Amino acid sequence: MFECEPEITAHREVAPGTYLMTLREASIAKQARPGQFVMLRAFSGMDPLLRRPFSICGRIGEDAFGVLYRVVGRGTAVLAKQRTGDRIQVLGPLGNGFQTGPASGSFILAGGGVGVAPLFFLAQTLLGQGDRTPAFLAGFSGKQEVLSPGDVLQLDLEAEIATEDGTLGHAGPVTDLLEPHLAVCAEQGNKTTVCACGPPAMLERVAALARAAGASCQVSLESAMACGLGACLGCTVHAAPQEGIPYLRVCREGPVFPAEAVDWSRAGAGWS
């Protein structure tokens, strides 16, 4: 874990309102595992005050990593104003990433919107491990919003796309794409792992489908954060009853959780 002030070595809008920021910080780039995140701050005054959490979306070159983010509020608006050559405050890598283990079996990655970010990193890592090419399913509101692993990270990986408005790929939610894949896996008796990131409602549906198909499922959750270090207890989500504790810290026990650890009936409490 490092607290540093790296230089922005590239920064571009990859879809309307969505940016890819490249930060040169070898220490973080080398240590980070897919699913981990960084806390960023690019404000000079005390307002906004808190750092914002963002998944690491992949390694870029030898010594840099990427952050793929959508402008939704004041913090991300300030980020978007930073220029190449500026330095920003970075803390990371933080949290627990996806468990890829030494185990074999097939991976299905399912992302919704900018939730593809940690999955890009995961795909990059799996691709780097030889014949672990995952299936990559990604859903967006429309064609304009599409973020593909090739465009963003130059990964040699074709994504299956779903759009809500039907302007590209399958018309409907990304979970429509997941069902046939799970069916195939179930048929082949493969050990299948679904890794997902996106809005809570999507994750809940992914978790349910995976469970039904007997696949294991890991989800990357979001919540408002203050410290990112497990110290403030601000970022909790409701744990599933069998966890034995009422709440899980997204920054410490997560952000990636086994789907069955989460109380889905009360997930998403953080965001209206």
Next chain:
Amino acid sequence: MFECEPEITAHREVAPGTYLMTLREASIAKQARPGQFVMLRAFSGMDPLLRRPFSICGRIGEDAFGVLYRVVGRGTAVLAKQRTGDRIQVLGPLGNGFQTGPASGSFILAGGGVGVAPLFFLAQTLLGQGDRTPAFLAGFSGKQEVLSPGDVLQLDLEAEIATEDGTLGHAGPVTDLLEPHLAVCAEQGNKTTVCACGPPAMLERVAALARAAGASCQVSLESAMACGLGACLGCTVHAAPQEGIPYLRVCREGPVFPAEAVDWSRAGAGWS
């Protein structure tokens, strides 16, 4: 008076920690009179909160005006980060400027440090009125800090320089330069006006010298400001007893005051 968001058309460091910012806003450039000021804000969050007051240091070209400022704290540090092409919030022109009137007579302008800013504008205006070339006396801590009307505003006017450390011009306070000028004026029986801006202690001394020499004296004062419009009553200075009111608002009755309106024994209460 205008509230606008003009573009920064030029921005450069003219001495260490002192910047000249050119703002393209014809409305303000045309209406402004020497001694008037603008309130600037270049922060995106709410911290720092308040606009900062700066004298207009002169007209630049047809449709722009200049602000000459020193970085002393957070607000000015943010200003210094702005780049050409950026837009900032500007309110002005505000306050009462120097009274140059139709009257003839000679002008002596005496500035201390970045206090030369409003005097540059005054000199520019006097020069534009034909044969009213003023004497321009300016004091700085050292050679490095010197701001000259020629360098900053391309004015065809030679300044007499004093530096505290003696690295350029007269070694000593700017008031040393003032005395001989006042003596000449007094000798010639000229109607003389001294216009001054700088630290309170310097202004007090200038006022005393002018009074002794029978010259009239106008000073530009500073104080912390919130509104700049006369509404908050936050920017007051102690008035001289004969004013009949206890306090004067720097933003409204000033920032330029006849020296005799100010209670010099209690001036500078605002700054440690």
Next chain:
Amino acid sequence: MNEMDPDLTVRVGPLRLKNPVLAASGTFGYGREFEPLFDPALLGGIVVKGLSLEPRAGNPPPRIVETPCGMLNAIGLANIGVKRFLEEKLPWLQRLDTTVVVNIYGHSVEEYGEVAGALRGVEGIDALEVNISCPNVKQGGMAFCTDPMMSARVTETVLERSDKPVIVKLSPNVTDIREPALAVEKAGAHALSLINTITGMVVDVEARRPALANVKGGLSGPAIRPVAVRMVYEVVEAVRIPVIGVGGIATAKDALEFLITGARAVEVGTAGFADPLATLKILDGLSGFCRSRGIDRVEDLIGTLETDRRF
């Protein structure tokens, strides 16, 4: 007005405001100071600088200092007194086509009554806002608000002497804001406004002195907004008279926090220093919010906060 424009009028007890955004006392002078920038009649109302019977010089400088997302002020209720107010400021205010509220202040219960009496029958003043909450003066001021009995007595006295709707402005510097709120309601006030500033202090570490000559000052600006929203929430739950929300409002979203919580109007103070057009932008934003959500009348938003738990 465009057909599609939402109806922004609000009722605050006996008052009917053209919209819910007022300029807060002490931050808008006597109204005219902002005239070069925009027509003050666009606002729902203006509350003028606190007025006392006699002119007051106010505190020595420095009177203001910036703080994180806020500022301290210790103006000390400097004002020109009732007589000059009526002569010099009122005529312009009388011609102004919006609600004019005069904020009043006294050193004693009796003086509150005298100021109210002096404004009795005066045309062009639509309401009084009684400041029982200023922390910047030695006598009276906040003491009137921290003691519910005194709050009630001031209110009664003003009501007796006045022919105008009386809004009482509460101080946040209390353990339980519902106590003065209930006392003032019981005394007959037509409405409440809250909050005034929170007492604070800044030290100039170079000089090792307080940054303000008065040592302490009143904290205002966005920094205090969460405290103001909380207190409005507590008060609207406790009283039946209308509440005007004040404290740290800088954007339409901020104003909406108060309206949704149950304030029937808002006052904007410090934000007007950071942006003199803040009030107008808030108005635009309120219209936009209503329009985009098909809300015809801003009154339909007031008090719509849901507090039952979802999860």
Next chain:
Amino acid sequence: MNEMDPDLTVRVGPLRLKNPVLAASGTFGYGREFEPLFDPALLGGIVVKGLSLEPRAGNPPPRIVETPCGMLNAIGLANIGVKRFLEEKLPWLQRLDTTVVVNIYGHSVEEYGEVAGALRGVEGIDALEVNISCPNVKQGGMAFCTDPMMSARVTETVLERSDKPVIVKLSPNVTDIREPALAVEKAGAHALSLINTITGMVVDVEARRPALANVKGGLSGPAIRPVAVRMVYEVVEAVRIPVIGVGGIATAKDALEFLITGARAVEVGTAGFADPLATLKILDGLSGFCRSRGIDRVEDLIGTLETDRRF
């Protein structure tokens, strides 16, 4: 240590701290969370998360929301309880070469006593900080602080059951902070720390719901600093026991405001979220300030505020 380095040690009643900068309760976990970033033993001390007799789950999410220059939290004193604290957290703390303060909390006067009793004789705990001021729990908490009699009773009970120096942490949500301060001093507390958070609320205007599941939360961060400085000023004037300043400290200059006002040490909370190295930077800045002004001992700065008027 360089010969020229100023002496940063401070005495806080019976405690001797290696420097005046502590990590505030609830913002530094059990100390170990920040270990990957820096050695917590560099600090003057650490105050661990509020501890109750039994484990507490805390409030449902959302528990935090950002505000202008601050944040609201309604963690609800989630903690692992005394038993697990002693087993799992204490051993690491015992090896830590700095002052360890345990912040304690009870639902009743008796429970405060029980927590204090459970920590009696335990090595590696240098002091207790008694939180009588948390606004995020229904029972007890703030109620103990808003009633000076209760504040005194909690203090007495803890003192009876404890063998450690007792610091009582006061709530700012009171009309006059000197009242609980004096009551607690009289009850025998060794020191006071102030302030805890100011109760606030944020409304999510899209959802028309409170942003926090708990509705209200505690405001912390730079926004509240002027209020904290003011209260420290009021309390150091009123009491003789040492005071620790807390609230919105983010820079050395901020810490100096409190020390100059008379606090003998400071705690840093929320600023550590914006910058996890804030405490270390504050320490550096304090040394630098002293060095550049020829001040040998930081203690020489404490309480040097001049308040006589110059003008």
